[in-house]
Amino acid sequence: MNDTTPAAGAPQRCGLVAIVGRPNVGKSTLMNALVGQKISITSNKAQTTRHRITGIRTRGPAQFVFVDTPGFQDKHAAALNRTLNRTVLSSLGDVDVVLFVVEAGRFGQPDAKVLALLQAESMQGKPVLLVANKLDTLARRQDVLPWLKQMQERQAFAEFVPMSATREADVERLLGIVEPYLPQQPWLYEEDALTDRSERFLAGELIREKLFRLTGDELPYACTVVIEKFEEEGNLRRIAASIVVERDAHKGMVIGEGGERLKRIGSEARQELERLWDAKVFLELWVKVRSGWADDEAHLRSYGYE
Incomplete structure (x- = not known):
């Protein structure tokens, strides 16, 4: 702006x-x-x-x-x-x-x-x-x-x-x-640009934010979010994402009793994405266990870590 x-x-x-x-x-x-x-x-x-x-x-x-x-x-x-x-x-x-x-x-x-x-x-x-x-x-x-x-x-x-x-x-x-x-030189981006990151990336980040905020100190840092599907249909975004954790016990923490915590993570992420993009969002979340992913260079690369 x-x-x-x-x-x-x-x-x-x-x-x-x-x-x-x-x-x-x-x-x-x-x-x-x-x-x-x-x-x-x-x-x-x-x-x-x-x-x-x-x-x-x-x-x-x-x-x-x-x-x-x-x-x-x-x-x-x-x-x-x-x-x-x-x-x-x-x-x-x-x-x-x-x-x-x-x-x-x-x-x-x-x-x-x-x-x-x-x-x-x-x-x-x-x-x-x-x-x-x-x-x-x-x-x-x-x-x-x-x-x-x-x-x-x-x-x-x-x-x-x-x-x-x-x-x-x-x-x-x-x-x-x-x-x-700042050096005197031409701008690198358009005048109204806000970020160089894609909507797909921002979706994963916002889901991870809700994950961290709603699990507090219960869940160890070794968890991440992977966007499996991101489709645009006019003013609708269809997103499927996996929350990746290291242990079955961590999976239970994310899902919560009767699945309530996972539902809340999805609901809060969806609402914030809709406000951010001024669009309708359909969001599906799963939880997957990948033991040792945080200490595996190949896994890190596949999950988008530079």
């Missing part, structure tokens, strides 16, 4: 902006706020974002191409985690600007490991902006000032942006801060 009118003769700017940070720091919420529409799924479960998601915002003469990345993983060595980390590293290689997202007033070992990636030789010369998110959760906002001074000693950040991704004014301010760092 182009939500401001460019000044006459203003040069076009366009650049790739990576959003990086530890798991559960609010990267996907920030991405959706920056784009102005839900592109990346969110939940309280770690590893919700598993793919490189591109969100596009055109604002006046500037086109921001935001890249939401998985949270960098340092607790498990399974193939899935290695794949997620490769996605983070490959995303950093070709971006113009990096938004390093942390929680305002907090900086722990997982944050330090992400910062170490940004201090690598391959990243030298790229502007890194520190986004101190969740500012609204601080009891005393003045406490953020000494913390910011400590952060400046860790890294010469190009900018410090204390903010809350849930406040529209903060999001607009961040866009204004990022814009001068």
Whole structure:
């Protein structure tokens, strides 16, 4: 969406902006706020974002191409985690600007490991902006000032942006801060583009979001969604999807007593997809057990992990 009118003769700017940070720091919420529409799924479960998601915002003469990345993983060595980390590293290689997202007033070992990636030789010369998110959760906002001074000693950040991704004014301010760092070059996408991901991909992601939200901490992270069928018939989408888990016990968690949980996952996903696309959606869900899929490179590739 182009939500401001460019000044006459203003040069076009366009650049790739990576959003990086530890798991559960609010990267996907920030991405959706920056784009102005839900592109990346969110939940309280770690590893919700598993793919490189591109969100596009055109604002006046500037086109921001935001890249939401998985949270960098340092607790498990399974193939899935290695794949997620490769996605983070490959995303950093070709971006113009990096938004390093942390929680305002907090900086722990997982944050330090992400910062170490940004201090690598391959990243030298790229502007890194520190986004101190969740500012609204601080009891005393003045406490953020000494913390910011400590952060400046860790890294010469190009900018410090204390903010809350849930406040529209903060999001607009961040866009204004990022814009001068975008290279002067033609836009990569159409003016009204929002993402480069397909409807099929977004369907799988939204089903997975409902799966995570409705199972809470009961279900281990080793589950995914595979779209088996995606058909368009005018204003109707027919979708068949499988939820893949590692054990029979996990299958029971997803289905729930009398199949109620699976029905709710399907119902909530269908309703959100209908709102997103302004279309009618017919959604069928199954649950399949694939033992060890999260540590099997061939399975990961077949399920769409890069």
